[in-house]
Amino acid sequence: xxxxxxxxxxxxxxxxxxxxxxxxxxxxxxxxxxxxxxxxxxxxxxxxxxxxxxxxxxxxxxxxxxxxxxxxxxxxxxxxxxxxxxxxxxxxxxxxxxxxxxxxxxxxxxxxxxxxxxxxxxxxxxxxxxxxxxxxxxxxxxxxxxxxxxxxxxxxxxxxxxxxxxxxxxxxx
Ligand SMILES: Nc1ncnc2c1ncn2[C@@H]1O[C@H](COP(=O)(O)OP(=O)(O)O)[C@@H](O)[C@H]1O
Ligand SMILES: [Mg+2]
Numbered sequence: 001x002x003x004x005x006x007x008x009x010x011x012x013x014x015x016x017x018x019x020x021x022x023x024x025x026x027x028x029x030x031x032x033x034x035x036x037x038x039x040x041x042x043x044x045x046x047x048x049x050x051x052x053x054x055x056x057x058x059x060x061x062x063x064x065x066x067x068x069x070x071x072x073x074x075x076x077x078x079x080x081x082x083x084x085x086x087x088x089x090x091x092x093x094x095x096x097x098x099x100x101x102x103x104x105x106x107x108x109x110x111x112x113x114x115x116x117x118x119x120x121x122x123x124x125x126x127x128x129x130x131x132x133x134x135x136x137x138x139x140x141x142x143x144x145x146x147x148x149x150x151x152x153x154x155x156x157x158x159x160x161x162x163x164x165x166x167x168x169x170x171x172x173x
Contacts, residue, residue: 002068004030004053004162009062011048022048023059047092050164054089055079066162084109088155092166094147096139096154102146103135106153117157125153 011023022045030036038046051057053064055071056079063072066086074082083089096105106126110117126132129149139147148168155163 001032002029003032003034003066004028005065006049006053007063007065009049009052009059009064011045011052011057012060023052023062025062047166050089050166053162054087054164055083056089084112085158086161088158088160088163090148090151090155090163090165090168092170094139094151096147096150098139101136101138102131102142102150105139105150106131106157109154109158121159122157125156129153 006026006028009023009026010021013020013022026045026049028036038049040046048057052059053066055064055074059072063070065071066082071079071082097108100108103126104111106122107117123132126135129152131146131149131153134142134146134150137146139150142150148170152165152168155165
């Protein structure tokens, strides 16, 4: 079953008078349960593509369908809610909330939706990711790898339909 489809995605960044084409008519299809890697040189558009699939950014043209639903038409609020419920994003630069500790960061998406937290799964995740001793620490007290693992846990706790991971193991050894 197809879970994600991109059709002719083009993204042109416009800064002052300079145009930068980051994506040039990219099409792809991903089935449920599939694991897909995107490989390319720095600056080739990997993050741009993930941000568009993750509804964080909009394409200049083209469409994205998730479970058959056209997400390119969503406004900002619709995008934010859809993303929180369906997509786990592990950003290249983590995007943790600096005023929240590790535990609060990981639980934030569920709290925003007033959903019950499965504490068993939460404990399993932080155990697996080696974050058990770090739960009360703030992002600026963490190493790069610990911040990245916090971002991974945050993306996973909601059990999203799609996980988008932007170089998620770069800081992990
Ligand atoms: N916000 C932006 N404004 C202008 N150009 C951008 C912006 N974000 C990315 N780019 C440009 O788009 C291209 C693709 O960037 P990016 O998607 O970050 O590549 P990658 O993740 O593969 O390294 C690069 O040339 C980059 O400079
Ligand atoms: Mg990138």
